[in-house]
Amino acid sequence: MQIQDLPYADPGVPDIRSGPRFLFWLGRSQLGGQVKSLLWGLLHHLGIAGLPLGTGIAVQAVVDRDGGRLALAGGLLAVLGAAIAIGDVMLHRTAVTNWITAAARVQQLLSRKTAELGSVLTRRVAAGEVVAVSTGDVEKIGWFVEALSRFAAGAVALVVICVGLTVYQPALGVVVAVGVPVLALAVLPLLPRATRRADVQREKAGKATELASDTVAGLRVLRGIGGEDLFLGRYRAASQEVRKAAVHSARMWALISAVQVVLPGVLLIVVVAYGTRLALDGRITVGELVTVYSAVALTYHPLRNFEEIAMAYSFSRPSAKRAARVLALTRTTTATAAGGEERAATGDLYDPLTGLLAPAGRLTAVVCGDPDVAGRLADRLGGHPAEPGADHTSVLLGGVPLDELPLESARTAVLVQDKDPVLLSGTLRDLLDVPSSGAVPAADALTAAQCDDVLDALAQASVDTGGYPMRTRITERGRSLSGGQRQRLALARSLVADPEVLVLDEPTSAVDAHTESRVAAGVRELRKARTTVVLASSPLLLDRADRVVLVHEGQAVAVGTHRELLATEPRYRAVVTRETDEELATAVGLADELEALEGETA
Template sequence: MQIRDLPYSDPGDPDVRSGPRFLYWLGRNQLRGQLKSLAWGLLHQCGIAGFPFGVGMAVQAVIDRSGVRLIISGGLILLFGAVTAIGDTMLHRTAVTNWITAAARVQQLLARKTAQLGSALTRRVAAGEVVAVSTGDVEKIGWFVEALSRFAAAATALVLICVGLAFYLPSLGVLVAIAMPVLALAVLPLLPRATQRADIQREKAGKATELASDTVAGLRVLRGIGGEELFLDRYRRASQEVRKAAVRSARMWSLISAIQVLLPGLLLIGLVCYGAKLASEGRISVGQLVTVYSAVTLMLFPLRHFEEIAMAYSFSRPSAKRAARVLSLERTSYENEGTASGSPAGDLYDPATGLLAPAGRFTAVVCGDPDAAGALAEQLGGHAESASEEKAPSVLLGGIALDDLELDAARRAVLVQDKDPVLLSGTLRELLDVPSSGEVSAEDALAAAQCGDVLNALAQASVDDSDDPMRTRITERGRSLSGGQRQRLALARSLVTDPEVLVLDEPTSAVDSHTEARVAAGIKHLRAGRTTVVFASSPLLLDHADRVVFVHDGTVAAVGVHRELVHTEPLYRAVVTRETEEETQAFAEIEESA
């Protein structure tokens, strides 16, 4: 897999049973890239390992005053230098390719899972955790995949050098062959503690990221209530905890690094002392001593890869665990093995509550509890996540259960806009460029949503002389717009989609009463002949509905039109007129006396 071939046509089905299994799955799916990196790494390491032989041969040639051998040794050094340069260049190229392709695979998996779960994702995990996984965690996972092949090449090179030295000069080579495993494994007892500290640091950093993400998302509200200082103080405390955990983790890794410098240094001192003694006794030549000394010195370079792979695994394991946790989430309402793939039409019926929305009609739903209204809206779209083990009965569209539909078909049939829709950054044209039936133009949708003032504001903010609001860029989440403007743009986006069934949860809660009445009329006109379900409690909107359903305590309590229900249903009247308990009781007494 090359970088130019990204994205993957199919990122695969990951093993998410645990973090290590997920890392193993990633490495196995990039076996070809790992083998390439291993081959170039071996070439690079072997080039480095050849330098001591050339240097030792050159030193001995000078001592023996042999010009021919000196020229040969110089040629060998140049050859090993070229091999080292080529191997290092290609090793870096293939290793970085492994890093980027592994990160891209994880990001594609996360994007696919996000699309599958939809709004259910942020109810299962915090939005900040999803951000942390898709940014920092992806980088750490890629680091481990990239470091794995370089570590394998370094370990193989160490074995080859030790074996070569043992045959080249047994008196010193055997000593080096025995010492090298000790040096490589000396820090092994410290790794569990270092890993534990790294896990703590990663956990605290993840919480700080979640806190920062949630604070930024609610900054407008926090400023409105004067709570930004409180949350800023919380983030300061969280960041200090991250700093302390990072310092404790760094101390342990510093100790590991110090050991990996100290022990090889002691080996070199012992090797030089013992080798000098053998050379003075004439048992080995000076050139052989230089060769062994140079080889051991250069072996310190591949030894560093043992520390790197330990650090990479320690940091990537919790990251892989978090990624596996997100990727293991499954829907509890939609089942991916749906059988029907067509686009059903007809009445929308919820067996759990008895709510019926006739086909082609404008139905308004009134609930006394806003949270219950939001949950019911998601249930009508098949997005509800059951908190109990017993699954709620599926919503029916034209007599076909949404659970029996393929996910794409169900989403084409029913669109749910929640009470807090998100506007992505981009131009207004890009915002309205969504999958649709093609029967509703962007101009008609904007007009129905009463977005005239929004278009004027965007035209004034145009970056060129065209004054075209469709080319004006909207900031992330539409933060440059008011709440009512954002809400109406989101409504226009939903109207452009023109699904068979459109479910709107409080689509006019942030607009004034005059605009609300015009928006209600615009929705009814534009959606004529289409099934529309609006969750609201505003009389201005309810008065435009063809049919009003009052849901109380999880079941349908009354059905009719707004003007009738206000007079005949006290509970309904209490919800839509915001009556107090005293007023409700007074109305009841008047009705009884009448």
């Protein structure tokens, strides 16, 4: 896989049972790139390892005044220099390619999972963690995949050096063969502590990122209540905690680096001292001593790869664990229909868990009383269990479980608009350019959602579009718009999509009563042949619905029109008219007395 071939046509099915398994799967998925990097790394390291041999031959040739051997040594050094240069360049190219392709694979997997889960993702995983996984964690995972082949090349080079020196000069080679493994493994006792400190640093950095994300998202509200200084102080404190943790972690890695410098120096001193004695005794030549000395000195370069792979694994393991946890999230836990064959996606929408029924082609309003319960119910109706441990009984559309439909078919059939919809940056035309049936023009959707004032504001705010609102750019998350304007533009986007079933969670909570009434009428008219479910408690919306369902304590307990339920159902009246608990108890008591009197009369 080359960089120009990205993105992957299919990033594959990852092994997400654990962080290390996910890292192993990534390395195995690009085995060809790892082998290329390993081979170029061997050429580079073995070229470096061969320099002492050429140097030793040259020194001994000078001592023996042998011009032929000196020329041979010069030619050997030239060949080794070319091998080092070519190997270094190609090792860098292939290693960086491995890093970029691994990072791209992880990002594609995360994007695919985000598209699958939609808005449910941030309900299961904190927003700061999502940001950390998709940015910093991807980079650390790619670093480990990149370092893996360099480490393998360095390890093989060290084995070759030790074996070669043992054969070339057994007396000194045995000392090197014993000392090099000690050097390579000396840092292992320090790694657990370094890893723990790095984990603490990442945890604090994730919390600081989440705090920053929440602060930016709510900046307008914070300024309105004068709370920006409070949150700025909190972020400063969190930032200082991250700095202290980073310094604490860096000290341990500095110690590991120091060990990697000191111990090779000690081995070099031992080899020189012992080799000098052997040379004075005439057991080895000066050239052999220079060769062994140079080889030991050059082992420092491949030994650095041991420190790098330890650091890369220490940083990437928790990153891979977080990525695997996100990738393990599923839309539902029920098995998808065999082969994912197309199933009919039309008809009544029915939730067996709550008993809620939304007849096809009608506007059904649902009253829950608790906004959180309404949000979870909206997610269920869209085929998403709101909580990992919640009941995963599938919602039925025309008698077909939503989680037995292929994801694309389910998304086309049922669209859920969250109570706090997100507007991506871009022009208004881009915002409304969504997959749709093509039956609802953008102009009709904007009219039904009562966006005339929004269009006027966009036209006036634009200085380079000739006053044409459809070409006006909307800032990130629609921050330049009011809450009501964002809600109505999101509603227009949902209406343009024209799904078989549209689920709206509090679609007018941020607009005034007059606009809310007109929005209700516009949605009813535009969706008169489609199934629409509105979770709300506003009388203006409820009065426009064909039928209203009261969901109390997780069950649909009453069905009727808005006016019928106001007259006959005290619990419904308490939610819609905001009655107090005392007033509700009085109303329930009166209802019970009337029922008892009617029974006695009968």
